[in-house]
Amino acid sequence: MRRTVSFLLLIFATLALSTSAQVFDLAQDRVPITELHGMVRFHTGDDPHWSDPAFDDSQWPLISPDRSWSEQGYRDYGGFAWYRFRVMPAPGHRQLALYIPGIRTSYQVFADGNLVGSFGGFPPDGVVMRLHHHLVLLPAEHGGEMEIAIRVWHWPHWAMYFGGGFTAAPRIGDADQLRYWAMLQDRDTFWELSAQDYLALLNFLYGAAGLVLFLMRRKERLYLWYGLTGFLFCGWSLMNVYTASHDVPEIASEALTNGLFATAGFFTFLLFVWTMLEAGAPFGSGWESPASRLT
Structure with a gap:
């Protein structure tokens, strides 16, 4: 019985690693804003090379970005972690932006290895922040797939009480449309x-x-x-x-x-x-x- 269970677990682990992360194809979706509900690569720890678009992340586990990593097998984990995924802009696309929901504690966004957004502070001088949502502009001129890497720091003392990383799905799409959508979210918050x-x-x-x-x-x-x-x-x-x-x-x-x-x-x-x-x-x-x- 134990051998059977171990064999099945090995198969599931192999399938999880071999499954490809979703490429979010904005041309195929044909909508101004796409909610990122697919699977993305995820890894705990910290390495500056993980922002490099040439880095091979195929051995990283897959998780969903619409809920915290604490709900997906990384309970009580605090510290650094990275998300990686790819997007395919539509031909002749307008200015793209990435909408990031509120994250505890701090995070940075890289597009093809270039830092395009940084919010909060990081160790050793990091300030523990409660972050509101943010809109990050992506490179205007881009051909082919774009590699997005997000570096998150979750204060370890919070790990038992608050989930780390994303708590809701990010969105990507036309910058003007996302600005308007973010304004509507602020209005909803005001009335709430x-x-x-x-x-x-x-x-x-x-x-x-x-x-x-x-x-x-x-x-x-x-x-x-x-x-x-x-x-x-x-x-x-x-x-x-x-x-x-x-x-x-x-x-x-x-x-x-x-x-x-x-x-x-x-x-x-x-x-x-x-x-x-x-x-x-x-x-x-x-x-x-x-x-x-x-x-």
Whole structure:
């Protein structure tokens, strides 16, 4: 039984290595934007020669670029890894671009061995980044197949919590069409975060009302804590909106969002409740909200 299982595993491994990576033929697809859903070559580690279009990657494993490498046999892997695939531009094509979804932590894009895009920092001086999507312009004049190599660095301390590499399929195609498509993605993100925007506005108004009433009634400190709580949670909501749509240093943004705004807001809320109870004004009796005071 063990020999049979071992034999089958050997066959599957051989087939995986011998299978050819897909060449994304833009002329055949005849669409302005192509989603890269085929299999691409992948290898952990780091070697500058892996950006060379003449490098033989036929022995590299194949994975799908529409989900992280952590979901495809490389669980908990952190560090450097490379993707390689080829595209066939249509004859007389316009300016091409490659759309890269958000990646943790940093990455570089090479087209036929030439660096065409670099985002985030790399060891030893790398800054741990949470990257938004990016549009990378590819060489305008190109005949024949184009070799694309993408070098990714995934912070090892994140490997247990976040998948490495691509989390959604990249897209390639006409640069103008991709710019418009990326703008639509940003618009969708804006509307998805609209609840956070309204929450930020509401907290700001409550915070402003609380501080105004505290200036009018200096002895009633519960208005001070109420106002500060509103402003801090307003900052927390705005930071969540910003980090969801911009490249940000991950550790610094987490420290600011959850460390400062959320934690400080929680403690000022506790001070507000403590001051209210200490004054003998339980919820629902004896204390008027800032909104009712101003009306």
